Every structure is written in C-alpha cells, then in structure tokens.
Amino acid sequence: MQRQVVEIACPKILSLRTNPDETSAFLATIRSRSSPGMRLRVVAQGVREASPDGLMALAAALSSAKAEITGDLPADEGVADVFRESGVFDAKGIRRSWPGTPTAGAVFTLMGDEADGELAERCVMFMAEKLGRPGARLPATYRVLIECMANTVNHAGATERMPWYVHAHFDQTNQVGCYTFVDCGVGIVASLRRRLGQRLSHLFAGGDAAALNSALAGDVPSRTGLANRGRGLNGIRLVAIKGRIRRLLVIANRGRYDHDADQCHKLHSSYPGTVISWEVTASELR
Amino acid sequence: MQVLRIVDFTKTPGARNRADGPFSGEQFREELLEPAFTLASERNEKLVVDLDGTQGYATSFLEEAFGGLARKYGSKKVEDLIEVRCTDEPDLVEEVMGYVRNPNG
Numbered sequence: 001m002q003r004q005v006v007e008i009a010c011p012k013i014l015s016l017r018t019n020p021d022e023t024s025a026f027l028a029t030i031r032s033r034s035s036p037g038m039r040l041r042v043v044a045q046g047v048r049e050a051s052p053d054g055l056m057a058l059a060a061a062l063s064s065a066k067a068e069i070t071g072d073l074p075a076d077e078g079v080a081d082v083f084r085e086s087g088v089f090d091a092k093g094i095r096r097s098w099p100g101t102p103t104a105g106a107v108f109t110l111m112g113d114e115a116d117g118e119l120a121e122r123c124v125m126f127m128a129e130k131l132g133r134p135g136a137r138l139p140a141t142y143r144v145l146i147e148c149m150a151n152t153v154n155h156a157g158a159t160e161r162m163p164w165y166v167h168a169h170f171d172q173t174n175q176v177g178c179y180t181f182v183d184c185g186v187g188i189v190a191s192l193r194r195r196l197g198q199r200l201s202h203l204f205a206g207g208d209a210a211a212l213n214s215a216l217a218g219d220v221p222s223r224t225g226l227a228n229r230g231r232g233l234n235g236i237r238l239v240a241i242k243g244r245i246r247r248l249l250v251i252a253n254r255g256r257y258d259h260d261a262d263q264c265h266k267l268h269s270s271y272p273g274t275v276i277s278w279e280v281t282a283s284e285l286r
Numbered sequence: 287m288q289v290l291r292i293v294d295f296t297k298t299p300g301a302r303n304r305a306d307g308p309f310s311g312e313q314f315r316e317e318l319l320e321p322a323f324t325l326a327s328e329r330n331e332k333l334v335v336d337l338d339g340t341q342g343y344a345t346s347f348l349e350e351a352f353g354g355l356a357r358k359y360g361s362k363k364v365e366d367l368i369e370v371r372c373t374d375e376p377d378l379v380e381e382v383m384g385y386v387r388n389p390n391g
Contacts, residue, residue: 117298
C-alpha cells in the first residue's frame with residue numbers, strides 16, 4: 001500500500017529575516033514530519049520572495065530530513081531562478097546537494113562537519129572576488145565562520161556530530177555579500193538549557209529570547225566555568241558591534257536576535273536549529 | 287630573539303581543540319608555541335609571535351593557544367617572554383595579551 005504524501009506549503013515570503021514566524025513554523029513542520037518512512041512534498045509554487053537565509057534554512061532542513069521528500073519550484077520564474085542558482089534545488093524540484101563550488105553567478109554553497117579553516121577560506125575568497133578584490137581577506141567573517149562551525153561541532157547534536165551548511169550570496173545590484181550559516185541541531189538555546197539549565201535556571205526564566213540575548217552578551221558561562229571560554233557567540237556579536245560585519249541575525253529555537261534593531265524577541269514557533277546570517281561590503285575587505 | 291609566524295603553521299587557523307578540526311589552537315600550542323616558548327625560556331630571550339598573513343582568527347583559537355600557554359606556565363612568565371605582533375589587525379595584540387593576563391577569567 002502506498003504511503004500517503006503529506007504536503008507542506010512554503011510561506012509566500014520565505015525569509016527568517018522578514019517573515020520569521022511563518023518561516024520558522026514551516027521549517028519546524030518539515031522537521032517534525034521528517035521521520036523515516038514518511039513521504040513529504042514541499043510545495044514552493046506559491047513563494048513570491050525568498051531571501052538567502054530562508055532558502056538556506058529550507059535547503060538545510062531538506063538535507064537533514066530522514067523522510068522521502070519531493071517538491072516543486074516557485075511559479076514565479078525570478079524566484080525559481082533564486083532556488084536554482086543556489087545549486088541545491090534542481091530544475092525538477094529538490095535535489096538537496098551541496099555543490100561546494102560556486103554556481104554560475106552569485107552563489108556558493110557548501111557543507112561540512114568540522115571547524116575547517118580551508119572551507120572558511122573558500123567562502124571568503126568567493127566573496128572577495130565578487131566584491132572586486134580577489135585575494136583580499138575578510139578576517140571578521142572568517143572569525144564568525146570558524147566560531148559558527150565550532151559551535152555546531154560542539155553543541156548542535158544531542159548525541160552525534162551534526163553537519164553545518166554555509167551559503168554565500170552576492171547581490172550584484174547593491175554590491176553586498178550575504179552569508180548564511182545553518183545547522184539543524186538542537187539549537188543554541190536548547191543546547192544551553194541541556195548543559196546549564198539546572199545550574200543556571202534564572203537564565204531561562206525569561207524564555208528563549210532572553211537566554212539567546214544572554215549568550216550573545218557573553219553572560220552565559222561555559223561548561224568548564226572558565227570565563228574566557230564559551231564566548232563564541234559573544235565574539236560574533238562583538239564583531240558586529242565593531243561594524244566589521246553588517247545586519248547580523250541570529251535565530252535559535254524561539255529566540256531571534258536582530259543586531260541592527262538591537263532586539264532579541266520571541267518567535268511564535270521554535271526554529272529547529274541555528275541560523276546565523278550577516279552581510280559584508282567591500283569596505284570590510286582587508 | 288626567536289620569531290614564530292603562525293602563517294608558517296597554517297594560513298587558515300581553526301578553532302580551539304584538535305577534535306574541532308584541523309589547525310586548532312591546541313595543535314598550534316602543543317606543536318609550535320610551547321616548544322618555542324620553552325627554548326626562549328632556556329635562552330632567556332624574547333619570543334616574538336607574528337599573527338600576520340592568515341585569513342583570520344577565531345577567539346577560541348587564540349584563547350586556547352595563548353591562554354592555554356599562560357595556564358600552564360603562568361601569566362607573568364608568558365607576558366615577560368612573549369611579544370605578539372600583528373599589523374594586519376592590530377587589535378589582536380591586545381586581545382591575545384588579555385587571554386595571557388586572565389587565563390582563568
């Protein structure tokens with residue numbers, strides 16, 4: 001007997017930056033239904049707008065899903081092109097591969113499972129070339145990438161190491177590079193609660209948004225108790241404060257931190273994992 | 287005076303521990319920094335550590351390398367013997383010395 005296919009519709013605006021509640025709810029649904037034996041169809045036909053962070057969070061969710069998944073592309077050709085350009089989605093639907101080499105145009109996606117400087121370097125080199133200075137460095141972005149990778153390696157998986165995914169997208173019109181880092185682990189806040197919840201219950205009394213804010217502010221101790229440890233997230237935020245990356249966005253579980261708005265607020269649906277997104281321009285090149 | 291250039295170890299420094307991935311702060315400290323520091327100590331001479339030329343540094347790499355050195359040998363001894371240089375990112379010098387001076391937070 002054929003198993004029934006469960007259809008899950010993408011929100012019209014697939015973006016954790018501009019439509020965080022609907023997008024995180026959609027991704028949480030994919031996660032919750034993606035057990036072995038399930039058949040899912042992701043309906044992207046109605047998507048009118050897809051930002052790099054939303055697209056990559058979807059791609060990562062599909063890559064880590066254990067169900068059999070099919071799908072379609074947006075009916076809007078411009079948006080469909082955005083899906084195809086990522087290299088993750090093919091012309092017939094959803095392929096879920098990570099090319100690891102720049103696709104034609106403005107996109108570079110790759111995945112890994114350790115804190116790998118050579119992969120971070122490739123992300124930087126791609127953007128430096130697009131920004132008009134091949135061989136230039138983006139040391140702040142490099143720092144953020146390594147910290148994100150290490151965070152995934154050490155904290156994303158409850159019992160096993162999880163992969164991470166990086167997407168670099170260059171907006172030719174505005175001359176802006178956008179990075180999105182995603183993992184489909186337990187999420188920063190859930191990881192902190194698991195490791196520190198009993199010792200530091202006050203950190204979580206205000207909910208996920210408050211806990212995420214504390215982690216970004218450097219107020220959460222590491223499991224070793226040493227003050228110079230466990231400050232990777234704070235390091236990322238400090239880089240943003242110094243203006244060396246732009247538009248930092250951090251989403252984990254029910255917390256959403258928007259650096260430019262200087263706000264950390266609660267999502268209505270918990271995002272299953274961690275998304276960290278930021279932008280760079282030529283002025284950040286060294 | 288010895289000069290130890292991190293770019294000779296790697297152009298792409300990693301994270302904190304060997305288990306995190308290649309070219310970690312732990313690996314750098316154990317394989318290069320500690321031997322050089324020990325030699326400088328025996329000779330009673332300065333050890334210059336040059337941070338230029340890499341793609342950049344995670345905080346965890348720097349803390350494990352230099353904070354770890356201070357945890358093992360003591361902040362004062364490390365501060366007396368080591369000179370950190372970085373023209374690519376001058377701010378890193380003070381960051382590193384902060385880890386040396388406060389290795390236990």
